[in-house]
Amino acid sequence: MRQIIIDTDPGQDDAVAIMLALASSELKVLGITTVAGNVPLELTERNALMICEAAGFPNVPVFRGNAEPLKRKLITAEHVHGKTGLDGMKLFEPTIQLQSTSAVDFIINTIRKHNSNTITLCPLGPLTNIAEALTKAPDIAARIQQIVLMGGAYFEVGNVTPTAEFNIFVDPEAAHIVFRSGVPITVLPLDVTHKVLLTDERILRIASIGNQMGREVANMASFFERFDKEKYGSNGAPLHDPTVIAYLLYPEIFSGRFINVEIETQSELTRGMTVADWWGVTDRVANAMFIGDVDSDQFFEILIERLSKLP
Ligand code: RIB
Ligand code: CA
Numbered sequence: 001m002r003q004i005i006i007d008t009d010p011g012q013d014d015a016v017a018i019m020l021a022l023a024s025s026e027l028k029v030l031g032i033t034t035v036a037g038n039v040p041l042e043l044t045e046r047n048a049l050m051i052c053e054a055a056g057f058p059n060v061p062v063f064r065g066n067a068e069p070l071k072r073k074l075i076t077a078e079h080v081h082g083k084t085g086l087d088g089m090k091l092f093e094p095t096i097q098l099q100s101t102s103a104v105d106f107i108i109n110t111i112r113k114h115n116s117n118t119i120t121l122c123p124l125g126p127l128t129n130i131a132e133a134l135t136k137a138p139d140i141a142a143r144i145q146q147i148v149l150m151g152g153a154y155f156e157v158g159n160v161t162p163t164a165e166f167n168i169f170v171d172p173e174a175a176h177i178v179f180r181s182g183v184p185i186t187v188l189p190l191d192v193t194h195k196v197l198l199t200d201e202r203i204l205r206i207a208s209i210g211n212q213m214g215r216e217v218a219n220m221a222s223f224f225e226r227f228d229k230e231k232y233g234s235n236g237a238p239l240h241d242p243t244v245i246a247y248l249l250y251p252e253i254f255s256g257r258f259i260n261v262e263i264e265t266q267s268e269l270t271r272g273m274t275v276a277d278w279w280g281v282t283d284r285v286a287n288a289m290f291i292g293d294v295d296s297d298q299f300f301e302i303l304i305e306r307l308s309k310l311p
Pocket of ligand 1: 012166
């Protein structure tokens with residue numbers, strides 16, 4: 001069983017990723033750490049509690065993380081995710097509470113407490129918490145099994161500026177720290193997430209699972225797809241964050257290259273760009289497995305099969 005910590009800014013696609021992880025017995029979710037991103041922290045932490053409770057996992061500990069990026073002003077994405085961050089889902093006041101330990105201390109303590117190379121970090125939002133943990137406790141870098149994150153872009157370029165993907169754009173300094181940490185990193189960028197589109201047919205299949213979580217996911221999808229369909233003229237919204245969890249479960253449906261990825265932090269024009277040396281034109285040392293492709297039909301088969309295990 002693979003032990004993971006999910007770091008997240010829910011967000012409808014984060015919610016689906018958390019559900020997929022909770023529904024997969026191959027994974028043990030040791031905790032969920034929240035960060036500001038799609039919406040401010042007081043909403044992402046509330047949303048994380050709500051998702052765990054609605055999915056039937058009230059005992060998964062949820063921790064409060066950073067409300068702001070390391071050095072920059074927070075930029076949010078209500079225009080994509082709605083004011084609540086989970087528009088489309090039937091919202092309620094969660095009865096489960098946040099843990100008293102901070103997200104960063106939970107990450108540090110958990111990695112120090114467990115044997116080396118037994119904990120995988122799964123960041124689904126800005127990398128502020130991960131960067132702070134690595135800075136506060138440099139010893140943990142050698143102990144982390146892997147970081148599998150959703151973020152960045154190369155062939156798909158940016159979704160929040162012409163050159164940057166949202167998670168990296170919000171906190172480029174944090175991303176720089178993570179990508180320079182020496183921890184084994186796998187990146188699920190827009191290049192791959194733009195290939196797992198929530199088409200009407202797939203939304204209908206999810207709605208037809210017949211359980212509450214299937215209905216919730218279909219309703220959330222119908223809300224947050226409107227922005228991407230209009231923007232890209234695509235036939236559905238990309239389901240970004242669940243690709244991280246699907247990669248842990250079935251890496252064989254993905255493909256990519258082990259390359260160098262650097263983060264632009266100086267230029268305001270290209271701030272947050274993941275400068276991915278896909279063609280190997282520099283002598284910069286490779287530091288990340290950069291995923292470029294996925295079998296999207298298999299991805300949705302896995303997602304639908306796992307969602308059917310939830311309430
Ligand atoms: O750019 C897509 C990413 O930004 C996803 O993680 C989405 O949830 C938002 O955080
Ligand atoms: Ca996210």
